Amino acid sequence: MNRVHFAVLFLLGIAMLAAQSGCAHFAREQLYAPPVGPVITPDWSGPEPDRISVTTEDGLDLAGFYWAPMNGNPDIILVLHGRRDNAGRMAGYIQRLAEDGRGVLVASYRGFNDNRGSPSEDGLITDAQAFYRFAREAAGAQGDVYVFGHSLGGAVAIQLAARETLSGVMTLATFSDLGEAAPYFSEIFIPDSWESIVALNSVEEPLLFIHGSDDDYVEPGHSRRLFRTTCSLAALAIIDGVRHRPNFRLIAPLITGWVDALENGQVEEISIEGAASWESKPACDAA
Template sequence: MNLLRLAATCTAALALAGCAGAMRDRIYQPVPLAETPVIFDGEAPAPVTATTADGLALQGHYWAPAPGNDTLVVYFHGNGYNQLVGAARAEPLRSGGHGVLVASYRGYGGNPGSPSEAGLMADAEAWLAEARQLAPGKRIYLFGHSLGGAMALEMAARHDVAGVATLGTFARLADQAPAIARGALPDRYDNVAAITRVEEPVLLIHGSADATVAYAAAEELERASGGRALLVRLPGAGHQVDLARLADRIWAFWESGATSQ
C-alpha cells in the first residue's frame, strides 16, 4: 500500500475538497483481470457472485469444503490487484479440506462501482452473507491481508464468527499517510477501534521486515485486543507472505479456540 504520495502537492483547500478522488486512487489500486493471469496448484475455484445491499453484483471465487469438513474461511484481499490474484494467494488455506470463499470489492476485477470505506464494508457484509448461504451450518472464519484486514476485523466486530486472522494489517489508515494528508483522508479504516469490539480469537501475523506496514502496527493491534489476539512475528518477512508457509498454523490456531456459531 504505497499510499498518498501525491498529498504534498495538494493545497489545503484542495485537500479538504477536491483531492478525495485523487487520494482514493492511491488507496485503491485494482488491476484488470486480463493483466493478472494465475495458475492454481490444484483445481481452480468456482466463480461466485454476491449482491450488495445497494444492488451491486460482485464476482468472487469459491472452493467448497471437502465432505466431512465443517469450516469455511472468507478471504479479503488487499488494496491492489483483484479477486483472481486473491484466489491464488488464498489457495493454501484449502489445506485439510477447508472451504475458501475469496471476496472481491466494487471497482475491482471488472466489478461495478467505485471503492470507498463505506462501499467495501458493504461488500464485506454481502460476502459474509454469501458464505452463510453457500455453507449453512459451517464454522465461518475471516482472513484479511493488508487492507483486507480492516474488513475481516470489522465484520468480526459486527457478527458472530469462529475466528479471525490478519496478515500485514495496519492499525489505522492515517498511520500509512504523510502527516500533511491525514486530516483530508476520505476513508479512515480504524482497525484499533474495530479489534476492541471483536470477541473471537484473533491471529495477527506480521513480517518483521514489512516495509509497507510497520511491525509496530501489529503490536498496537495486539495491545488493543484485550488479550484476545495472538501476535506471530515472521522474522525477515515482508508485506507479501506465501500462505503455504502459514496455512496449517492458521488453522491450528483457529481450531484450538473454535467456537460454534
C-alpha cells in the same frame, strides 16, 4: 529534498488536483489504486474454485472464487485481499488453504476485479458483508465462518467482525489505523479512517495477528498495537525474514493450525516453530 519541502510540494499538488476533481475523490483513488487491466487466472495446483457472484445491499454484483468444503468439514474461511491486489491473485496465493478441507471464499470489492463502483470504507465493508452472507449460508447450521484479511483486507476483516458474528479473525500485515500508516500528511485529505484499533472495542471473536518482521510497507508495530489493545482471546505471530507480500508456504499452516487449536479448545497451548515469535493472551474476562 528534505521532509518539509516534500510535504509542501505534496500539499500543493493535492490542492491543484482538488480544484479539478475533488480532493476526497482523488485521495481515495490514490489510497485504493486498484490494479488496472483484466484479472489474470492463476495456475491452480489442485482443484479449481468455482466462480461465484454476490449482490451487495446497494445492488452491486461482485465476483469471487469459491472452494466448497470437503471431507465433511463444513467450515468456510472468507478471504479479503489487500490494496492494489485483486481476487484472482489472492486466490492463487491462498489456494493452499483449500487443501485443508475447509471451504475457502475469496472476495472482491467494488472498483476492483473489473467490478462496478468506486472503493470507499463504507463500500468495502458492505462488500465484505455480502460475501459473508454467502459464506454463512454455504456453511449451514453446523459450519463456522472465519475471516482472513491481508493488509487493507485485514482492516476490512476487523470491521466485518465488529458487525457480524464470526468464529475467528485472522489478519496479515494490517495496520492499526490508517492515519498511522498513510504517507506523511496525506491522511489529512483521505475521507476514510479505517480505525481498526477503535473497531476492536466491538470485536469479541478470537483474533490472530500475523506480521512479517521485515515488512517496511506496514511495520510490525501495527499488529503489536492491535494485539495489545484487543480484549478478545488473541495471538500474535511475527515471522522473521518476511516482508509485506503474503507467503502462504509459511502462513497457511499457521492459519489452519490456529483454527484447529481454536476448535479443539487448545488455542492457548499453540506455539510455532522456526524463525518466528509467538505471543498469546486470554480474553479480558478470562484473565
